[in-house]
Amino acid sequence: MSEKQNLTLIISFLLIFSMRCSTMKFQMQTEPGQYAHNFKVEIKKNLETNYLLYLPEEYKTSAKEWPLILFLHGAGERGNNLEKVKVWGPPKIVEKDKNFPFIVISPQCPEGDWWTSFHQLEVLNTLVDNVVKNYNVDKSRIYLTGLSMGGYGTWALACEFPDKFAAIAPICGGGEPRVTRKIKHIPTWVFHGKLDNVVPLQESENMVSALKKYGGNVKLTIYPEANHNSWSKAYNESGLFEWFLEHKK
Numbered sequence: 001m002s003e004k005q006n007l008t009l010i011i012s013f014l015l016i017f018s019m020r021c022s023t024m025k026f027q028m029q030t031e032p033g034q035y036a037h038n039f040k041v042e043i044k045k046n047l048e049t050n051y052l053l054y055l056p057e058e059y060k061t062s063a064k065e066w067p068l069i070l071f072l073h074g075a076g077e078r079g080n081n082l083e084k085v086k087v088w089g090p091p092k093i094v095e096k097d098k099n100f101p102f103i104v105i106s107p108q109c110p111e112g113d114w115w116t117s118f119h120q121l122e123v124l125n126t127l128v129d130n131v132v133k134n135y136n137v138d139k140s141r142i143y144l145t146g147l148s149m150g151g152y153g154t155w156a157l158a159c160e161f162p163d164k165f166a167a168i169a170p171i172c173g174g175g176e177p178r179v180t181r182k183i184k185h186i187p188t189w190v191f192h193g194k195l196d197n198v199v200p201l202q203e204s205e206n207m208v209s210a211l212k213k214y215g216g217n218v219k220l221t222i223y224p225e226a227n228h229n230s231w232s233k234a235y236n237e238s239g240l241f242e243w244f245l246e247h248k249k
Helices: 003-029 057-061 082-087 089-096 118-134 149-160 177-183 201-213 231-236 240-245
Strands: 050-054 066-072 103-108 137-147 167-171 188-193 218-223
Touching (some): 050 082, 050 089, 066 089, 066 118, 066 149, 082 103, 118 137, 118 149, 137 240, 149 167, 149 177, 167 231, 167 240, 188 201, 201 218
Parallel strands (some): 066 103, 066 137, 137 167, 167 188
Antiparallel strands (some): 050 103
């Protein structure tokens, strides 16, 4: 028998042996009954967002820890242009008021995504942790507010991470009422326009009713003449920011 024929026989034998071993292994793993197994896998994630960061004028000369506001914009401000985030709420206010007494972080949700998606909730939570780590933040005074889509995001983020915030203010938002049991300890001020034809007032009322049922510390302000843009009065006329400062964890 030639050397070439010998090599062919050896390769054939190895292939047959390998197939039989695989079959035996497969049969062993599929025997009837219940057996203990262990599964372990390493998954790496990239969490990324663009955001505006505001530091008060006195931040550079003061060693004190500052209260922090996380602001969540509405659906119309999604994208990759941070200028859009400045049109409403705290990021609009701090463009003029350089002595606004909070650190403010205002992230931008990517086009096509929602603050309530699990990925964005992870991003927001990690962003807050990163800012707390790198800036002089008072951990007992971290506040959360948002409007419209950001109102939904405010409810969702607070319920997902109920130990993070000292007080929250969802504006013309909504969510899953039964989950509010997780935030019954968080002071909550809800705002909505009675004439809102984008997000019905009932969305906020359902959340408030559920939170009250669970014994939550919650109040609802309804603007009788306001449509969807109830946030203008909420952020400029209600005394919301002073109310935030009354609450600590």
